[in-house]
Amino acid sequence: MKSLNKIYLLLVIAMFFLYSCSRESAENIPSTRGVYMLLDTSGTYTQELKQAQKVINYILSQLDSEESFAVARVDTGSFSEKDIVAKVTFQDRPSMANRQKREFLEKINVFLTEVKSSPYTDITGGILQAIEFLNEAGAGHNTILIFSDLKEDLKKGYKRDIPLQVNGYSVVALNVTKLRSDNIDPKKYLNRLESWQLKVESGGGKWSVINDMSKLENILQRH
């Protein structure tokens, strides 16, 4: 009987431990991740999109069940669901998640072969759409990837002078290529990066730039 009492005592201790763990975790934010990737399809940047496929593959390999991923194109007016090329929230079952990854990849392949360059570049609209998507996805750690040269070129009449609400978001600019004019005056390139950084950080987001596509490990860091 005494041995039984000891086992009960051990069980109570184990329950208390689990309870304390649950309390601790309840205070934390969810560990799921949401990623929204913007692909610049303007002008000559479409030639860089092959690089984007590597990034997409890498992200797909890193994401797990119940995490969300969307790829959208940046064109004349990007604040639209129509610009989303593929989006997915992976199912709970790993086998289903794998199937979804393969289907997602097929969609991207089709898009990359059929993509046509757009005359304008609405990055801000894309980011606004990304915020909307990620808020709906409800992931714990949100990342917006901008695969672009960051040169925004809005069509006449489009207004994008609104502050970005990216509090808690991580915004990563990928493969920010230098334009011909940047080569003439590098200050333009630096100013462009600085202005985006200011825009993101003033909205409460975290800004970073990755130009080396072989160092993608830090893209999806949980923050």
Added chain:
Amino acid sequence: MFIDIFMIVPSSTILSTIVWVILLMIALYISRNSVHNSVLSFSEAVHNYFRLSARSVKLLRTILIVRNREVLLAQGRETSERIIEREFERIDETVNKDLSSYPALHRHLNEEITIIDESFKKSTVVPPAPPEWVSAVETIAKIPTSKGDSTVGNILQTIHKSLEKSCTSALVEYRKSSREHNRLLQKIMPQWRNVAKNLQQVDKSINSLLARSVTIDRLINDYENILKGSDKALRTLSSSSMTQFFIATFVLIIAAGGGFINFQLIARPMSEMVGGSNILMGFKTSNIAALVIILVEISLGLFLMESLRITRLFPIIGALNDNLRIKMAWITFAFLFLLASVEAGLAYMREILMQDSQATLALLSDTGGVEVVENSALWITTASQMGLGFILPFALTFVAIPLEAFIHSIRTIIGIFAVSLLRILEWLLRLIGNIFRSFGKIFVHLYDLLIFLPLSIEKLIVTRISPDKSTASVTTKTTKVNKSAPSSNVTKKVISKPSTSKSKVGTKT
């Protein structure tokens, strides 16, 4: 502000300092007795408080030692009873198995012996009796004969021939009879062998019983020692407990390793069943589910061992009647078998999931989806995983044995550990108490050092007023007083100043 107060003699810091020092000395000298008493009382009070605490801890330690002793003896008694009980069960088995057939064996032996006896009687060799007319021959042989009379000779010759003939036929008859006897004796041989074999068997059983009785004697002796609560028994039990603890811990660590492997085998496929990302109490639901399955298996193992009376963690199961207990053992085994089968299935599923993941990763890799090379030996891995998934639940069943040993031995270990801790605590309390008392004495001495000047003057005055008295009192009291209070107390006693320390010294003297 401070400078204004400090500079009693304006324009001379040194003079001001001297004045302040003198004033301070006077103040300290006046309040000397009160300060001494306060400090000594405080240090004594603290010392007493710590001493009392140490005494309480000592009392607690004594109680714990007694409790440990009781626990150890109770455990030893229980273990001894179990071993003795088991030995008696073995004897019972031997008696039931070998000696229950003793009446039959006895009858069999009797029959064999009767057969042997009869055969032996039949085989008795009867020597041929000499012809009855031999005496007649002797009489004829004694007849006196004259020379040349051949009658007697002829008669004797005839008799000799007849005798020879008779002897030959008797010999033939005797040989025939002997052959027959030998044949009968040969027939007895199997019976002899049977008897010898049966007796050997009986001897073996009896020897086994004797050996067990020696073991029981030894165990009973140990048991008596435990009942007496002898120091030897306690030492043996304590040492045994420690050994049990370390062995049980070692085996439990190994079992935990086995459990971990088992967990790895089923955690991944469980995510396919209960979801891969649901979080429950901070852990993945799939992980919790896998852990629960393993814990259920261990629990079933415990019940199985308990039903088989290998362990005795649950007295309720042990107290069940044999039929119910055996039924319970079979039911537990069936559940365990089912769970092991489920685990084997999950292990198979794990392999399929891994292949699926690998295919997807290959598709997502830089190569852009090179086909995964089919490995012909892959079935070995799959079969191994399935085998492990099936065997590990049964292997984990045996965790019950070290777990029982661990639970029993940890009581003793915790007891010993607690006693050691209390001993250290007791020592610390005594040390702190003594440090406080010593600090009180040191403070008193330091205080007197600060006012050495007025004390010296006081001593000088006392010496001048009554040199003999003071010298006598100083010489007799200094040594004693020095041990507990400052020397100045002595002086004060002599000049008959009313003070607490003085009265204290007086009491001591």
